[in-house]
Amino acid sequence: MPKQMRSGKDAHAENQQPQRRFVSKAPLQSPTPMAQLGCQKKVESLVAKGRKPKDIAEYVYYVSESGKCNDSAFYMAALDFTLSRKDFDSAEDICQSAVVAHVNDDNLYLSAIDTMMSPVSFAAGGVSNEAIKYASAENACRILGSIALHNLTQGSDKKIDASRAFVLAVDRVWEYGINDARRSEDRKDRIMEIYANALDSEIDQSMGYDLFDRVYRLILENKGASKERKANQAFEVTAKTIRSKVSHTILFTKAMEFLESNGAKNQCRTLRNLLVVHKK
Structure with a gap:
């Protein structure tokens, strides 16, 4: 039986990782400029105090769920910090929170995919080559799957355009493949999964x-x-x-x-x- 294309809902159901949040159950309030500025300053304060990426992600989650901020600059500041620390789980959580807040900024999602799906060097049999880490590819693809599911369930005014992020993900998998010592990753199946989510997201x-x-x-x-x-x-x-x-x-x-x-x-x-x- 051929492996079928998995779109957002199917890909997440099959994933062995803890399931992430997709869409907010309650409608967002209209955030005020002062509230959004306060949220951004809070992130800057947490970073300055040396808080861990997961602490930043937890605060962003709270802000997202409470509807206090949908300003992409707030989410980008938090994302940049977590990406700089290579904490891709926290970076994924921040992107998931941005999706919940209906943040329509392709630069935000593109930045996450670009860093998570950057190739790293692997040595096998004395030969060194480059590939994408399986775990970080999973982080990236869960973000894309969430965007696809979000766009399937939202009206046109709430849809997120992350077309460039989907294209970049395909480019990276196409060129480098995915490496993991515990499993054999079929780049074709992964590309088909990303493409299915791209279609669901209305690329x-x-x-x-x-x-x-x-x-x-x-x-x-x-x-x-x-x-x-x-x-x-x-x-x-x-x-x-x-x-x-x-x-x-x-x-x-x-x-x-x-x-x-x-x-x-x-x-x-x-x-x-x-x-x-x-x-x-």
Whole structure:
């Protein structure tokens, strides 16, 4: 059975890490400028006093849940501190709190993904190479999954545009892969997971167009996969793309031709029906 694309809700359900917060249960109050300034000064004070990153993250969590501040500068100041200390669990918590507060600042999420998914050097068999640490990749992907789930459950005025963060995550996994001594990480599956969340988050259409092209090529170029597995994955990723706001007429056509040539006529028919339903 081929591994299926996991979107925000599925990816988090399968994750063995403690589940993180996604969306606030209560509507946010309208924060006042004075309250937001006070929150930012409090973070600066905590940092100056030498408090630990987890203490900063706990304060940010409180502010987020109470609706006192949705100013991206507040969350960025806290995030920069935790990232500088390489405490990615606390950095993730801060990003999760920003999502709860509906902070729509792609620079915030891009900064987190950029640092968490930076490659580090590994030595294996006397050969040194670079890869992304599994744990930090999990931190980054949980943030992206939360953004996707948030956007699925919020109105257009509360949606978060983190398109560049999704693209950067795919770029990093594509180039470096993910290293962990305890498990074998399949970069293709991870990229497909990120792409599924990107679609759920309603990624910028031009960026989504390029990502679909890359993910589709990655599936077909997988030399270790059988034709049946390639067909199933091509169908799955194409069907999800058709259901999204991303359009790619050329690849939609190629996917149907590929499925038909491999005897997957029912899947091909399903894609045609989806194109009609979604007017693509």
